[in-house]
Amino acid sequence: MIHSGSTIYDIAAEAGVSIATVSRVLRGGGSVSAATKARGEAVIARHNYHPSAIAQGMTSKKTYTLGMILPKLLNPNYAMIFTGANDEARRQGHLISLFPMRGLIGDETEAEPPALSLANRRLDGLVVCVEYLPPRQKERLQSTLKELRQYMPIVLIGCVPSYFDYPAISYSMADMTRKTVSYLVGLGHERIAMIGGTQEDQDENRRDVGYLEGIREAQLPYTASYRAFCRGTAEEGETALEAMFASLLPAYWPTAIIALNDLVAMGCMAAARKRGLRLPQDLSIIGCDNLYCAPYLSPALTSIDTRQQELGAKAVRLLLSGEKTRETTQWEFVFRDSCAKYKP
Amino acid sequence: MIHSGSTIYDIAAEAGVSIATVSRVLRGGGSVSAATKARGEAVIARHNYHPSAIAQGMTSKKTYTLGMILPKLLNPNYAMIFTGANDEARRQGHLISLFPMRGLIGDETEAEPPALSLANRRLDGLVVCVEYLPPRQKERLQSTLKELRQYMPIVLIGCVPSYFDYPAISYSMADMTRKTVSYLVGLGHERIAMIGGTQEDQDENRRDVGYLEGIREAQLPYTASYRAFCRGTAEEGETALEAMFASLLPAYWPTAIIALNDLVAMGCMAAARKRGLRLPQDLSIIGCDNLYCAPYLSPALTSIDTRQQELGAKAVRLLLSGEKTRETTQWEFVFRDSCAKYKP
DNA sequence: CTGAAAGCGCTTACAG
DNA sequence: CTGAAAGCGCTTACAG
DSSP, X not given: OOOTTOOHHHHHXXXXXXXXXXXXXXXXXXXXXXXXXXXXXXXXXXXXOOOOHHHHHHHHOOOOEEEEEXXXXXXXXXXXXXXXXXXXXXXXXXXXXXXXXHHHHOXXXXXXXXXXXXXXXXXXXXXXXXXXXXXXXXXXXXXXXXXXXXXXXXXXXXXXXXXXXSOEEEOOHHHHHHXXXXXXXXXXXXXXXXXXXXXXXXXXXXXXXXXXXXXXXXXXXXXXXXXXXXXXSHHHHHHHHHHHHHHSOGGGSXXXXXXXXXXXXXXXXXXXXXXXXOTTTTOEEEOSSOOTTGGGSSSOOBEEEOOHHHHHHHHHHHHHHTOOOEEEOOOEEEOOSSOOOOOO | OOOTTOOHHHHHHHXXXXXXXXXXXXXXXXXXXXXXXXXXXXXXXXXTOOOOHHHHHHXXXXXXXXXXXXXXXXXXXXXXXXXXXXXXXXXXXXXXXXXXXXXXXXXXXXXXXXOOTTTTTTOSEEEEEEOSOOHHHHHHHHHHHHHHTTTSOEEEEESOOTTSOSOXXXXXXXXXXXXXXXXXXXXXXXXXXXXOBOSOXXXXXXHHHHHHXXXXXXTOOOOGGGEEOBOSSHHHHHHXXXXXXXXXXXXXXXXXEEESSHHHHXXXXXXXXXXXXXXXXXXXXXXXXXXXXXXXXXXXXXXXXXXXXXXXXXXXXXXXXXXXXXXXXXXXEEOOSSOOOOOO
16 A cells, blocks of 8 residues: 555546546546546555545635533533534534533633633534533623634534523423422322522523422422532532431421432432431432433432433534524433332 | 634734734744734734634644544543543644544454544544454454554553554553452452453453462462453443353352453442342452442442543643653552452 | 745636 | 646745
8 A cells, every 4th residue: 555645646647637637536526537537546546545634624614623512521421412423423524522611611710711712713613512500601601602603603402591592402401300390299209309400590491490390280388498509410419418408307308309410319329328218218319311320329220311312413413404493302211219109 | 803704814914014924923933023023913812813723734734633542432431531631632732533443443243444534634643442352353453553553643542452562551451450359369258250351362461361360379279160251331241240140059159259340340230139149248349440430339339440531641642742652550449348358 | 024935735616 | 528727824934
């Protein structure tokens, strides 16, 4: 094999044609005689020639590279979204590169959000996952996105607030949470707590909203103490539930918990065990995202399959299609052993 | 803000200088008078101008994009490697894009490994994770790498066989396994099984080799039945241990298990529970990789911190440095509750 | 210190 | 069907 530092000039020279003709046989577009085509292809194959993506980019003005912004890949959930997106991008001839959210909106302590400078002029589009951001951060995100959208198409994914006016693939978080409450009510629970999420937000598609609807539907009394706010890590879930236990007399402890996600659910399991509660007899817990480890916890964690890999793929497809639609993803319960009937 | 379709020509015109001068103030290299510099910078800032990475690539012949090949991101372990690599690449001004291993070596059923065609001419370097590949696949990988290395620098990571002659950041897998055996022997175990990995390989840095050394050092009899081969998923771990139980009289069941990784360990826990074994009293299990969920399993899983995020960062650093060294990573035990003293 | 010019490797009207 | 030429947006010797 010939070393592939070859350029289109080398190929043209060896095939005895112009570079324009080589370009034509390469792209398959223009009309080329069968003989010329065959000759060109032979030389191309012999050299194992591949056109420089960079030079092609000069004319096409495209990088064939997409950006994706995720809170953090270390939550395996986001790894699934990224995997789905990555595979789909590859299938459509694009590379995809990951950026941390903090590159977009900065740290909570920083005054100015740092520019997404690296991405500047290097990306054909951007998928941004909007989730669990405190209001201040959401404002920042909004203004950064507003600027970025001048340069490239943007698609939003996750629990996208309705006031973000972008093409999006969104969870129906409120609906999902309402139905989760209703599932637990069906099991006989009346003291249902929810751990995780943020409170102060104008959006209607929040867990909060669905939770309240569910409680109202079941005609249960609303107890503010059954709402705990935290981010989506096991540590924070554990701390939040511990605090709830500490603030309530045992007779008022919740008998069922809706966790923000499986990580929070894991933390809650740990907190419950520390208090000597038996799972699920004394406390039912339902997670969300159906992480690969959910079936291996004790008890095996009941969760919700939010089809994250599909979500990532859909986002890339939407981005590349150029359509401006907003879609809601499907989800389904995955019943395991961590939720039981309430027995007083 | 002015829309940033601006080119270097726009900036030059507005600043009243040549594009060469703009380029100089942009790159900070050449000598520019203070006044010219200030003027140029002002215009650049006003336009929010960023040079086109593509055009810059035309002259530099670089894409500032790296490739990374991982078995699959869905194992959270690889997500950590990728995160470490991604952050480091970003820090050094590079994008990084992920490719699946099958793009390099094909499926086990395919005759020809598909080209890494997309990567062709689009990558400045490649990090490849070599792990748990069956011999046939390793051969393929070797020949593909040999071809690829003509075009870009390559760094290998993972459990890299010594006969792969590339710069690498490698685990000392044999050593780690030997010490793991020795830890379990110290706990009084004599029937120590190992679940996971492949058998047929020439390399000396295998778990196998370390396992045998450990057994020999402790002067324990070697029992072939205590070796089970499988890949690194929970399902395969579960199946492998079930098969081991089924093939042995209970009196000969192992009292301790070294699992390939935490996923396999999770599978083993499930298999043990099905047989009614109490963990860790009846069976000790040690995993590897110290996944975020390890502390939340019951019992909390004793594991090995292999510093995956650091591994990813180191690999990128090595790749970008151009050095040809081979480094071995550090690791350490993370003691939790899944390993107990053996009590006959 | 600064500018004119060549060159990076392609694609694409435009002629022929 | 095919080629000469312009152009994409930069960088970098080379003069001055």
